[in-house]
Amino acid sequence: MKSKRRSKTMEQQARYYEVPDMEIYMYETYLNGNFSDLRRLYKELNRKGRRQFIGYVLTEVHEEDLKGILETIL
Numbered sequence: 462m463k464s465k466r467r468s469k470t471m472e473q474q475a476r477y478y479e480v481p482d483m484e485i486y487m488y489e490t491y492l493n494g495n496f497s498d499l500r501r502l503y504k505e506l507n508r509k510g511r512r513q514f515i516g517y518v519l520t521e522v523h524e525e526d527l528k529g530i531l532e533t534i535l
Contacts, residue, residue, distance in 0.1 A: 465505075466505040467504075467505060467507075468506075468507040469505055469506060469507060469510065470506075470507060470509065470510050471483045471484065471506065471510045471513055471514070474502070474505060474506065474510070483502075483510075483514075484513070484514055484517040484521075486502075487499055487502050487503070487514060488517075488518070488521075488522060488526075488530070490502065491526065491529070491530050491533065492526070496533050499530070499533055499534065500533055500534060503534040514534075515531075515534075518530050518531065
């Protein structure tokens with residue numbers, strides 16, 4: 462059985478999923494309606510990575526999406 466990815470940094474996740482910016486990738490996942498994927502990606506991050514993503518959401522995400530993303534991941 463495949464082991465779950467846990468406690469990874471943003472950089473490790475970006476390399477694993479072969480994307481240039483993990484935060485943008487996670488935001489686009491939400492915009493595409495893949496809420497369970499966003500939740501899974503968030504849970505794979507370590508504490509620092511989670512804080513980094515929440516900081517990105519609070520500063521860069523459109524206000525109408527902000528509440529939905531926070532409800533999805535928390």
